[in-house]
Amino acid sequence: xxxxxxxxxxxxxxxxxxxxxxxxxxxxxxxxxxxxxxxxxxxxxxxxxxxxxxxxxxxxxxxxxxxxxxxxxxxxxxxxxxxxxxxxxxxxxxxxxxxxxxxxxxxxxxxxxxxxxxxxxxxxxxxxxxxxxxxxxxxxxxxxxxxxxxxxxxxxxxxxxxxxxxxxxxxxxxxxxxxxxxxxxxxxxxxxxxxxxxxxxxxxxxxxxxxxxxxxxxxxxxxxxxxxxxxxxxxxxxxxxxxxxxxxxxxxxxxxxxxxxxxxxxxxxxxxx
Numbered sequence: 001x002x003x004x005x006x007x008x009x010x011x012x013x014x015x016x017x018x019x020x021x022x023x024x025x026x027x028x029x030x031x032x033x034x035x036x037x038x039x040x041x042x043x044x045x046x047x048x049x050x051x052x053x054x055x056x057x058x059x060x061x062x063x064x065x066x067x068x069x070x071x072x073x074x075x076x077x078x079x080x081x082x083x084x085x086x087x088x089x090x091x092x093x094x095x096x097x098x099x100x101x102x103x104x105x106x107x108x109x110x111x112x113x114x115x116x117x118x119x120x121x122x123x124x125x126x127x128x129x130x131x132x133x134x135x136x137x138x139x140x141x142x143x144x145x146x147x148x149x150x151x152x153x154x155x156x157x158x159x160x161x162x163x164x165x166x167x168x169x170x171x172x173x174x175x176x177x178x179x180x181x182x183x184x185x186x187x188x189x190x191x192x193x194x195x196x197x198x199x200x201x202x203x204x205x206x207x208x209x210x211x212x213x214x215x216x217x218x219x220x221x222x223x224x225x226x227x228x229x230x231x232x233x234x235x236x237x238x239x240x241x242x243x244x245x246x247x248x249x250x251x252x253x254x255x256x257x258x259x260x261x262x263x264x265x266x267x268x269x270x271x272x273x
Contacts, residue, residue: 004264008102008116009046011269012053013228015077015095015118019055020230022072028061030233031222033121034208037234038242038249045228049258053118056203058219059194062122066093078113082183087112089151091144091186092205093120101268106153116267121203123219125193128200133213140189140204147182211244 023030032040033054039047057065069079073095078084081093087110096115103114127133177185190204201219206212214235224231235241242249252258 011116031056040225040227044226051260056121059122085112089148089153123201123203125198126202143186
C-alpha cells in the first residue's frame with residue numbers, strides 16, 4: 001500500500017507540474033489549498049499519508065485556465081467538469097491523467113473519466129454579510145445535492161445520518177428540474193457577486209464550508225514555499241488560514257488517524273480506464 005501511495009503522489013506531482021506550467025505561462029493566479037497547503041508548511045511536501053492535491057483559482061482565472069487547456073494541456077491529461085462531461089456531478093474542476101484509474105465509491109457507477117486527478121476549486125466573491133452568505137450557501141448546497149443525485153452519484157457510505165436522510169429526500173424531487181437547469185441556477189448563485197468585487201471570497205466546492213471564507217486581499221497575496229522540490233504558492237496569511245481549518249495545525253494527528261482519504265486498492269497506473 002505504501003508503494004501505491006508513493007506512486008499516486010508522484011502521478012499527482014506530474015499533474016501539478018502541468019497545471020503550474022500553464023498557469024505560470026499565462027499569468028493565472030493559483031494557490032495550494034487545504035491539506036496541500038498544510039503539507040507545504042509542515043512537511044515541505046505531501047502530508048506523508050495524504051493522497052490528493054487541491055488547487056484554488058479566482059473564477060475569472062479558472063475560466064481562462066479551462067479555455068487554455070483546450071489548446072495547451074498535454075494530451076496525457078483531461079480537464080473535467082460538468083461542461084466537459086455531461087455525467088460529471090462536480091461543481092469544480094479536475095485535471096485527470098489518461099490511462100490511469102482511481103474512483104471514489106459514490107461515483108463508481110457514473111460513466112465518466114476516472115483517471116487519477118487533482119482538484120481545482122474556483123473562488124467566487126460572496127456577500128460580506130455572513131448571515132446573507134449562510135443563506136445563499138445553504139441554497140447552493142441544496143441545489144448541489146439535487147444535481148449530484150440527478151447525475152446518479154451515491155451518498156458516501158460513511159456520511160452522517162442527517163446527510164443520508166437529506167439525500168433520500170432530494171431523490172424524491174430530483175425529477176422536478178433538468179440537469180442543465182440546475183447547472184444554470186448554481187452558476188448564477190455562485191457568480192452572483194463576481195461583478196461587484198466584494199471583500200470576501202469563497203470556494204463553493206470546498207469541503208471545509210465556512211472555514212474557507214477569505215478576504216480578497218488575503219486570497220491574492222501569496223508567497224512561494226517548498227513542496228516536494230518545487231516552489232508552490234500559498235496564502236501569505238497561511239497561519240490564519242490553516243488555524244481556521246485545523247486549529248493546532250503544526251501538531252500531526254495521532255497515528256490511528258493518519259489515514260489516506262481514499263481506497264487505494266482500486267488505483268491503477270498506466271492502464272485503460
